[in-house]
Amino acid sequence: MEKQCIKEYMEMYSKIAYGKNLKYATKPEIWGALSTALMSQIVDKWHDTRKAYKAHKAAYYLSAEYLMGRALGNNLINLQAYDEIAELLKELGVNVNEIEEVEEDAALGNGGLGRLAACFMDSSATMHLPVQGYGLRYRNGLFKQYFKDGGQLEEADEWLGYGDPWSIRKDDYTVEVKFQDMTVKAIPYDVPIIGYGGEIINTLRLWQAEPLCEFNFNLFNNQEYDKALEEKNRTEDITRVLYPNDSNDQGKLLRLKQQYFLVSASMQDIVRDFKKHHGNVWGDFAKWHAIQLNDTHPVLAIPELIRILVDEEGEEFDKALDIARTTFAYTNHTILQEALEKWDIRLMEILFPRILQIIKAIDERLQTELGHKGYTMEKMNPCLILKDGKVHMANLAIYVGFALNGVAKLHTEILKETELHHWYTLYPYKFQNKTNGITPRRWLVLANRELAHLITNRLGNESWAMDLTKLKQLTKYIEDEGFLEELMAIKHEKKVQLAHYIEEKEGITIDPDSLFDIQVKRLHEYKRQHLNALYILDLYFRLKENPELDIPKVTFIFGAKAFPGYYRAKSIIRLILAIADLINKDEGVSKKMKVVFVSNYNVSYAQKLVPAADLSKQISTAGKEASGTGNMKLMLNGAPTFGTYDGANVEIVGESGEENNFIFGLRVEDIEKLQNNYNPRAYYEQNPDLKRVLDALVDGTLNDGGTGCFRELYDSLLNGVNWDRADQYYVLADFKAFKEEQEKVFEAYKNKKKWAQMSLMNIANSGVFSSDRTIMQYANEIWGINPVE
Numbered sequence: 057m058e059k060q061c062i063k064e065y066m067e068m069y070s071k072i073a074y075g076k077n078l079k080y081a082t083k084p085e086i087w088g089a090l091s092t093a094l095m096s097q098i099v100d101k102w103h104d105t106r107k108a109y110k111a112h113k114a115a116y117y118l119s120a121e122y123l124m125g126r127a128l129g130n131n132l133i134n135l136q137a138y139d140e141i142a143e144l145l146k147e148l149g150v151n152v153n154e155i156e157e158v159e160e161d162a163a164l165g166n167g168g169l170g171r172l173a174a175c176f177m178d179s180s181a182t183m184h185l186p187v188q189g190y191g192l193r194y195r196n197g198l199f200k201q202y203f204k205d206g207g208q209l210e211e212a213d214e215w216l217g218y219g220d221p222w223s224i225r226k227d228d229y230t231v232e233v234k235f236q237d238m239t240v241k242a243i244p245y246d247v248p249i250i251g252y253g254g255e256i257i258n259t260l261r262l263w264q265a266e267p268l269c270e271f272n273f274n275l276f277n278n279q280e281y282d283k284a285l286e287e288k289n290r291t292e293d294i295t296r297v298l299y300p301n302d303s304n305d306q307g308k309l310l311r312l313k314q315q316y317f318l319v320s321a322s323m324q325d326i327v328r329d330f331k332k333h334h335g336n337v338w339g340d341f342a343k344w345h346a347i348q349l350n351d352t353h354p355v356l357a358i359p360e361l362i363r364i365l366v367d368e369e370g371e372e373f374d375k376a377l378d379i380a381r382t383t384f385a386y387t388n389h390t391i392l393q394e395a396l397e398k399w400d401i402r403l404m405e406i407l408f409p410r411i412l413q414i415i416k417a418i419d420e421r422l423q424t425e426l427g428h429k430g431y432t433m434e435k436m437n438p439c440l441i442l443k444d445g446k447v448h449m450a451n452l453a454i455y456v457g458f459a460l461n462g463v464a465k466l467h468t469e470i471l472k473e474t475e476l477h478h479w480y481t482l483y484p485y486k487f488q489n490k491t492n493g494i495t496p497r498r499w500l501v502l503a504n505r506e507l508a509h510l511i512t513n514r515l516g517n518e519s520w521a522m523d524l525t526k527l528k529q530l531t532k533y534i535e536d537e538g539f540l541e542e543l544m545a546i547k548h549e550k551k552v553q554l555a556h557y558i559e560e561k562e563g564i565t566i567d568p569d570s571l572f573d574i575q576v577k578r579l580h581e582y583k584r585q586h587l588n589a590l591y592i593l594d595l596y597f598r599l600k601e602n603p604e605l606d607i608p609k610v611t612f613i614f615g616a617k618a619f620p621g622y623y624r625a626k627s628i629i630r631l632i633l634a635i636a637d638l639i640n641k642d643e644g645v646s647k648k649m650k651v652v653f654v655s656n657y658n659v660s661y662a663q664k665l666v667p668a669a670d671l672s673k674q675i676s677t678a679g680k681e682a683s684g685t686g687n688m689k690l691m692l693n694g695a696p697t698f699g700t701y702d703g704a705n706v707e708i709v710g711e712s713g714e715e716n717n718f719i720f721g722l723r724v725e726d727i728e729k730l731q732n733n734y735n736p737r738a739y740y741e742q743n744p745d746l747k748r749v750l751d752a753l754v755d756g757t758l759n760d761g762g763t764g765c766f767r768e769l770y771d772s773l774l775n776g777v778n779w780d781r782a783d784q785y786y787v788l789a790d791f792k793a794f795k796e797e798q799e800k801v802f803e804a805y806k807n808k809k810k811w812a813q814m815s816l817m818n819i820a821n822s823g824v825f826s827s828d829r830t831i832m833q834y835a836n837e838i839w840g841i842n843p844v845e
């Protein structure tokens with residue numbers, strides 16, 4: 057990277073874009089100028105990458121979510137120019153961290169699924185794989201979270217406030233997307249995905265919805281101003297936010313519109329590109345393209361491709377279906393019914409009747425095939441795409457797709473043996489496992505530069521960042537006191553940095569010498585943040601009774617967004633905030649423990665939290681967490697897992713050893729046995745500590761701001777609410793085991809050397825959880841694509 061060149065570009069850009077000399081530029085302006093300068097440096101390589109890919113089969117990743125986080129720091133790492141640019145900024149009188157901090161996160165996702173997509177983009181480029189991402193450019197992301205009067209509130213995320221130097225609008229690749237009642241433009245914004253080393257630059261293409269016509273001139277002239285802009289607003293709503301509230305038909309229609317908008321634009325783009333390079337030899341389509349459907353959100357791509365082939369290219373329906381059957385593969389990321397989408401047939405009829413017609417034709421083929429196999433209607437039922445007035449998206453993906461994968465070994469087993477057993481008996485060869493992974497560049501090289509330096513020093517070079525299994529070599533330091541001390545000094549430094557940030561952002565003082573016990577992830581009952589909260593409350597009561605209780609000083613840290621319409625998730629946030637308030641204000645107890653719920657948890661916050669964690673809390677109900685990826689990030693940064701035998705925790709423990717983690721609670725098979733006669737009230741009655749904390753929800757100990765939501769939560773655990781069974785996620789059943797395991801944590805933490813060794817064993821054995829490994833498995837075992845030189 058030519059430092060001088062970058063500087064000159066920044067000076068010029070500052071004059072053109074901001075009308076001022078660079079030395080007067082504000083921090084956001086410096087960020088804009090630097091980012092644009094870097095873009096100018098990569099454009100040729102980006103172009104070369106595209107050219108090199110033309111002769112190869114490519115994979116396309118279709119996803120409603122990409123949780124990218126900030127671009128600048130990560131791109132500097134991948135360009136291996138971080139230190140150089142830091143120096144340049146120093147010459148300009150600013151610190152690189154301050155410039156990184158002004159960037160808003162591109163939070164175009166909700167949780168693990170979206171962050172996985174982002175890690176896959178990074179790994180594809182790093183492994184030189186021809187993979188292109190397709191997604192939506194939500195102008196206002198998901199939402200920003202803040203706390204007021206003890207609860208979560210949401211506001212629009214204006215992440216584009218300082219502009220978007222990290223994408224290029226490509227008007228010449230615009231396509232039109234047609235709905236029954238309107239036609240809109242899909243404008244691509246291309247985001248460069250810089251592979252580590254900077255040689256390969258892949259593309260993430262994000263579509264933005266825009267109207268065919270800015271406003272209706274005649275209506276405006278007639279002074280009907282709102283009406284004149286109606287079409288524009290209706291169009292822009294399509295890519296305004298991720299997961300708009302779908303509690304009524306209007307909301308459902310908007311979500312469906314979003315999904316079709318994404319897939320129609322992407323399929324038109326792929327077909328256009330295919331025709332340009334291969335003419336209309338449709339029989340070759342799957343030789344050149346594999347399309348991965350990330351969960352059910354992009355499954356409409358299947359009928360859309362068929363529609364294009366039949367209606368626009370004149371292919372026969374069965375031929376088009378065959379092409380689809382060799383092109384699409386589907387990843388399942390959850391077994392929770394709420395996330396396995398089923399859309400009302402009547403809504404599809406309103407928006408795109410032709411697509412519905414195609415889905416019906418596919419369903420007929422399915423029924424015929426099953427009929428030939430001797431299936432009765434009853435046996436067919438679980439596989440049907442159309443039933444009960446709904447379109448079952450996962451069934452469509454599984455029937456047409458040539459492969460379907462789960463995201464951790466346990467999850468894939470559950471799919472085969474239980475959730476999708478009916479499909480497994482039909483097509484066992486379609487089922488695969490691809491255990492998730494995370495990119496070591498963002499989650500170690502960037503987020504924990506101190507630890508990355510230590511590793512590079514000891515291993516002799518940086519090649520571990522491209523082959524994470526090399527971390528295994530660190531096990532040779534297991535008895536090396538000097539190394540262990542250095543490791544713990546880095547952990548302490550990261551805790552100091554986090555403590556400063558939390559002080560500044562949340563106004564809460566925490567002690568870096570305390571044990572940082574961290575649970576960060578989406579808020580959901582199955583993830584059981586409330587189990588952690590109930591334990592903390594129990595510890596509070598015990599400390600009140602006995603201030604001398606022999607535990608190390610501890611800070612419990614949470615970070616999570618609750619979906620705006622998910623009432624009980626919001627109650628759990630309120631509960632944790634109330635517990636934090638009670639404890640942090642208690643002069644005596646707060647000397648021993650504190651509780652912090654950080655606001656607006658996002659990728660950038662995670663980059664600060666993950667390296668500072670002493671303990672990684674992964675306590676989902678066994679069988680419910682498909683994989684988890686936060687667990688891998690925390691492991692890579694040296695935090696032992698405190699978790700249930702669920703998702704990828706199983707594999708984490710398998711790699712680093714049970715003795716280096718804290719595993720507790722019911723396993724899948726225990727829950728299977730328990731489920732038919734589970735009586736949470738028995739646990740409540742037999743365990744006085746559990747009774748005490750649950751009673752605290754309703755006896756006035758905790759303030760729920762007059763909402764009544766703690767009572768509702770209490771009822772959900774003990775009595776069941778509406779038609780739901782009491783304590784569906786076995787919180788009460790696991791409380792005792794949780795508590796016993798946490799005691800073991802406190803005991804282990806007292807032995808500093810032992811703890812450092814546990815931490816080291818986690819780092820050293822995390823290599824398999826690199827998303828480079830995962831993406832190579834997708835490439836080899838599903839897509840049939842190869843790295844390109």
Ligand code: 9GP
Binds near residue numbers: 169170351395682
């Ligand atoms: O809940 C899963 C999480 O366990 C997994 O790690 C992640 C990536 O595979 O996907 C999450 N699923 C969703 O966000 C929705 O299906």
